[in-house]
Structures are given as C-alpha cells and as structure tokens.
Amino acid sequence: MKIAISIGDLNGIGIEIALRAHATVRELCHPRYMIEPEMLQRAATLLGLPIPEDFETVDKIADPFEIVPGKIDARSGAYAWASFLQAVEQARSGKADAITTLPIHKKAWQLAGVPHKGHTDALASLFGQEAIMMIGCQKLFTALYTHHIPLREVPSQIDTKRVSDFLIALYEEIKEEKIGVLGLNPHAGDHGVLGNEEQMIEAAIEIANAHLLDEIFVGPLVPDTAFTPRMREHIHYYVCMYHDQGLIPAKTLYFEEAINVSLGLPIIRTSVDHGTAFDKAYKGAEISLHSYINAVTEAVRLATKKRHFRI
DSSP states (O other), X not given: OEEEEEOOOTTXXXXXXXXXXXXXXXXXXXXXXXXXHHHHHHHXXXXXXXXXXTOOOOSOOSOOXXXXXXXXXXXXXXXXXXXXXXXXXXXXXXXXXXXXXXXOOHHHHHHTXXXXXXXXXXHHHHHTSXXXXXXXXXXXXXXXXSOSSOGGGHHHXXXXXXXXXXXXXXXXXXXXXXXXXXXXXXXXXXXXXXXXXXXXXXXXXXXXXXXXXXXXXXXXXXXXXXXSHHHHHHOOEEEESSXXXXXXXXXXXXXXXXXXXXXSSSSOEEEESSOOOTTTTTTTOOOOOHHHHHHHHHHHXXXXXXXXXXO
C-alpha cells in the first residue's frame, strides 16, 4: 500500500516525527514523502538525525528556504502548501492509495497567500465537495455533522434530508455495523420539552436505515451518556451534531492517539490531530509519534477496505 506523506510546516515538529517514525511506518506501508532531498538534509542536520536509506523523497516541491525552528514564515507555509498539493496529486493520479498530512501552521499558509484555512477546507475546494470530518482513533471515532461554524448556527443546519444524506454518506465510507447518532439538546430534547431538533434526527435515522436495509444507526442518543464506558463497549463510531460535542470526548479520552480523517472525497486523507508545536521544534524535546503512526495505520486500513469493496 502506497501512502503519500505531506510534510507539513518544516519549521515545526512534522519532519522530526516523520524521521523518527519511519521504521515503524515502513512496516505498515510504502511511504513516499513530499519533500526534496535538499530540504530533508537541512532538516535532518538541524535535528542531528540520520536519514534512513529507504526514506523516499520527490524531485521538486518548491523553492528551498532556510529552516527557522519555531518561526511563522511565509516560505515554510508555501512549501507546506506545495507538499500538500503534490500529495493530493499522487493520490488523484493513482500513484498513491491515500495521503497522510503532517501539521501545517494556518498563519503561515495565510502569509504565503494560500486561500484556505486548513487541509479540510482545501480538499473541499480542490474536489468541489464537502468532506466529512472524523476525529479519534480505533477505540472511538466521532464524525462531525457540522464543524467550523458558530454554535448558534447549528440548529438551523439540522434538517431531516441533510442529516439522512450525511448518515448514508458516512456509512458508505466506513461500513461499520453500528453507529451512534447524538441528539442536539440536553437529554436529547426530552420528548420535545427541551427542543425539537431530535424529531428531525430520528426521522433521518429511520430514512438512512431503511435505505441501507439494516439497523446501522441508533439514536438520537442522550449526549451526556453517549460516551460512558458501557456505551463504548458496543459503539465505537458516533455522529455528533457540532464540533465540540465530538472533539471533547475524543480528545479527552485519546488525546495522543487521536487523528483526523477526511471522508466522502475521491481520495483518502488522514492526519495527525495536533499542531506544529513550534515550542518543541528542533529542541530535542520529547515528541509523541502515536498520532502520526495511527494516521498512517488508518490510511492503510481505509485504502484496503476501499479496494476490497471495489472488487
């Protein structure tokens, strides 16, 4: 399985993670790193790390620049953007089965003139369709029905058809046997006493299950008990109505292991669920590799599943 690795912001911790985790990642897949040999050597020299012999790079990404650890820089933003675009092209053309992205700095992208706030927004623009954002790890994944919008706007986004379409699209991507769907309001509306959005969510669940000819989706679940240990014994995938409803449990329970997955696109993309950590970059600080290794593992799993269902 071939995975294209977008290298992220070279002034941050991404390249150190890639170098330190390479031996483990190489056992999972055939990684190809979207970085040129010259920039790789500059980073490795600053880090004092050897470059593995089988660390496969590409010939051309963008203009080389001086790496300044921990600095927000338009040049590092431009390089991260070019690395990401090349990873996308590898997957789009079939040269890679999926992509995994290391962290970028949104301000560096902005300074470089990149017209997107992050990878997910960029993918939506590149492919002309919205991605489903899913956060977590194999022990717990939360898919976000809405994500980067103000909380006050969430109720207006809940509509039976839109929710049912979202549920069906999610199932087509992950093919899980049971997926929990959270309500929006306290106590899942308490039969309309605390809100009526759950009526639309319940109708959407019924439509999705009828379409799939199976009882895949369960809910609306009461949000404050949806993630108890007993519930998580039976459900590992959840649909959450808004950003923090999904990210708080995922990050509280599995912060170092959590990853970000973009679904519903022509390509598979996974990512670490942490930032550039400029305060730790090139300082010999302890850096966790768990999120990155999990992101690559999930990319391989999803690509394998996608290939299986094509056959």
